[in-house]
Amino acid sequence: MDQKDYNKEFEVDLSELFMVILGKFWVIVMFGIVFMLVSFLVSKYAFVPEFESSTKIYVLNKQNNESGLTYGDLQTGTQLTKDYMTLVTSRLVIEQVIAELGLELSNEELRNSVTVTNPMDTRILEIAVRNKDPFIAKKAADALRKDSEEHITHVMDIKRINLVEEANIPENPVTPNISLNIALGGVLGIVIASFLILLRFFMDDTIKTPEDVEKYLGLSVLSTIPLQSDMNVTNKKNKSTNGRVKRERRRRACGDN
Known part of the structure; x- marks a missing residue:
């Protein structure tokens, strides 16, 4: 088989798969919904x-x-940012926040709910806290900022840390993202339905039409024979029709007499 024939056969297979998917389009839509x-x-x-x-x-x-802000200060602050991020979630700070707020959380649970990020090319640290209660999330973020400020100034031997933004009271939950989950669910349903339809198609190796005989067996079909069940149905219909005709003739004959 040369490259031209191979490409032709490949295109025919793709079109056949497309027709199979299109024929079961309603199934795919139902799965997605x-x-x-x-x-x-x-x-x-x-x-x-x-x-x-x-x-x-x-x-x-x-x-x-004694002097103003120098380039060396900026470079040093950038290099130490990762140290600051580590100190924010240190054990001492976490334990102090839990004790101050009376949280029923372990050190690991509170640490896992805290995210410390550093926007690129800045010396700003963003401390975010997640909780089921929006008010507890705000209180924990503020307490974490305050306690980490004291810890950082003591460990790093700096005078103070400037506040950029206080913690906010969130109005909308960040998880779960219902819209995203619905979209992902629809895509997953479509993928699963398409996979099952194609799997059933590939596993079905029966010959259904005269075209299949010519395509897969390379034989020419001279004629087709109807199924016996179809013949039985046709015979039953004919017998039923003949019976009605005979009864109608008898009724007319009796009427004439």
Whole structure:
């Protein structure tokens, strides 16, 4: 088989697969709708929504307190940003926040709910806390900022840390993302339905039409014979019709007499 014949056969197979998918389009749509509905119900009632509150601080370590801000200060602050991020979630700070707020959380649970990020090319640290209660999320973020400021100034031997933004009270939950889950559920349903339809098509190796005989066996079909069940149905219809005709003739004959 040369390359031209191979490409032709490949294109025919793709068109056949497309027709198979198109023929079961309603099944694919139903799968997508069902999975979208399931995703909505699971996201709405199975997951507990979480709120996120964030605060920002500005950290700069000045090497010379008598002079103004120098380029060396900026470079040093950038290099020490990762150290500051580590100190924010240190064990001492986490334990102090839990004790101050009376949280019923372990150190690991609170640490896992905290995210510390540093926007690129800045010395600003953003501290975000997630919790089921938006007010607790705000209080924890503020307490974490305050306690980490004291810890950083003591460990890094700097005078102070400037506040950029206080923590906010979140209005909308960040998880679960219902819209995203519904979209992903619909896509998953479509993919699963398409996979099952194609799997059934590939596993079905029966010959159904005269065209299949010519295509897969390379034989010419001279004629076709109808199935016996179809013949029986036709015979039953003919017998039923003949019976009605005979009864009608007898009725007319009796009427004439």
